[in-house]
Amino acid sequence: MEFKRLTPYKDALSMVINDIQEVGEEKIKLEDAAGRVLAEDIVASFDLPPFDRSAVDGYAIRAEDTFQAREYSPIELEVIEEVPAGASPSMEITPGKAIKVLTGAKIPKGANAVIMQEMVKRENNKIYVLRPVAPGQNIAFAGEDVKKGEIVLKKGSILRAQDLAMLKALGIRKVSVKKRPRVGIIITGSELVDEPDEEAFRSGKIVETNSIMLINLVERYFGEPIFYGVTPDEEEEIREKIERAKEECDLVLVTGGSAFGDKDYAHKFVNLLFHGTTIKPGRPIGYGERVFIMSGYPVAVFVQFHLFVKHALAKMVGAKNYEIKVKAIIEEDVPSQLGRYEFIKVYYEEGRAKVVKKKGSGIISSLVRSNGYLTIPEDSEGHRRGEEVWITLY
């Protein structure tokens, strides 16, 4: 038995995305929020900086007082206060007066500029200004970073170090993020063993590698992996595990059993929206009822993850910009079969992409030696060497 019909990739992906529901949200501490996805727009509840502050160590003054200053005829100003670090000025600037401030200090009333301390001569409580100072100089004005009411971070942002700094600056200590979707991972196959010992070699077993790969991919793309172990090709056991994982998880990944071999049970236990697509490699994939029935081959699993599961997880958490796409010159011809949506592994470096040549779903080394992929849709015959292509990095 073969696939009666291969669903075109984009159609299959749409069926998945339309079926997938977003997960709920939770409020967590900023310290734990790196890499999480914002569940709400963040609006500034006050200006940043909250008041005009000095950008340098120096003297707060009225710029007008310095307009006549020249090297040969300095202007003298009286220093009426010295504000220590972390304190505020208590005096007000009037004509002819100056207040010493440190970087970050509040600008005293009446001042409209700060002159750097390196630019003046100080003698006792006098400073001598040699050049005119422009109004606003060395002042960080209230709201110049962020205005009250401004949206600083949008729902769907993946939080990075600098975003967390911004949230902290705005007085936010807990933030609403999307929950990590619980992703059940079920590996099937009687031929699978955990270690490649002599016995395994003699009896023709295969070392199971999909679990560690999927656990790490799921973690990287917003999910919490829950591993249900390796199941031999026993119809009842597979059925039970899928049922249990569906109850306990938001999404379930089953590897093995997606084709039509005598022992390919998994696809029988789920009402699939599609089964078999035009992607190459990785054609035998099915999806339905929040369950992906995936191939048993590591390379096919990896491709199916990037072409389907990654996008499903991003939809579940509402993540934006979760892929890095770069332009590259392709270094050789990439012919492609019409009717196939091809996933071509490449090694990208500084604007150039080399095709990683070894083919075959079992060739893990091709994944190790690549760092991204390009795709060629069903209606394209591929690319010529030297053409510019889009690479998605992984």
Next chain:
Amino acid sequence: MEFKRLTPYKDALSMVINDIQEVGEEKIKLEDAAGRVLAEDIVASFDLPPFDRSAVDGYAIRAEDTFQAREYSPIELEVIEEVPAGASPSMEITPGKAIKVLTGAKIPKGANAVIMQEMVKRENNKIYVLRPVAPGQNIAFAGEDVKKGEIVLKKGSILRAQDLAMLKALGIRKVSVKKRPRVGIIITGSELVDEPDEEAFRSGKIVETNSIMLINLVERYFGEPIFYGVTPDEEEEIREKIERAKEECDLVLVTGGSAFGDKDYAHKFVNLLFHGTTIKPGRPIGYGERVFIMSGYPVAVFVQFHLFVKHALAKMVGAKNYEIKVKAIIEEDVPSQLGRYEFIKVYYEEGRAKVVKKKGSGIISSLVRSNGYLTIPEDSEGHRRGEEVWITLY
């Protein structure tokens, strides 16, 4: 007082890199190794696959037996064994015989091809072959993925999901990786508070944001952050903390105190190899004795991290390819001052880069709205709109 001399960026970076020592290594479980840096080349101790195996569910045969097969004159072969999943064939193929195998099964002796089960007619213990089969067809040959003795992953690789799958396939359960460098983080400044409450506003305090930013950046670039808290501008306290952190850590980051203000103590306690560089923003940075004395401004700290600390951490763990560089068309003119090594924040999307305009070291929103940077060396006056530039993503 001002910097007497600004060390050119590349010279300053070389001083750091030459001074920094690599950290030691440790053996950890594969399950914990994602994102860690390999401390040794990984050599395959056996072929992958370890034996010739079937790539499909089908019948192992001698290709020669099928060369005369035609639709109108099928060849009949006798099925002498059916190998269950996870088992090995016990019989040998002789002329006119076939053995049923599942995907992944060992190829029986005497066979040199596998014909997919969908391509034959089965009747009792006979199969009928309608078309010739080429030698080698549907066989994954021993060593076709990895040959015994081949280096599959090099020292310095940052381990990803697929790399862990490869290690597991090779029977490796623990792997030597570089230790995570311990990075002490000391924040100085009497003006710093943890929350922006009314009292803080009134007294002109600043919310401290460097710690959460540096903790996350250090974690992202191979390090284990150790936070020594916020220290007011008290000479003795700063000196003690730096001493303690130097003893307990592999690298120390101190923010604040890198310029020459009255309260800038930190730089006095370290024999600096340089102090003040041509970078903009972020000029007041010093390094010596495994200590970076950094600016107090969040944006300057962020820039100093990317231009110096990131590379120091990568050197400590021997990491290769830790930056993603992409080509982009710059969407506006980027003038640059001669003599400055400028760090220009950009928003990169699909081959185009927009300059994120707000300037000033205090402008955290410019970090939030950017996802990468370009640099302009001291001897360049910048770029014209439409030019192709290299962006480093962050």
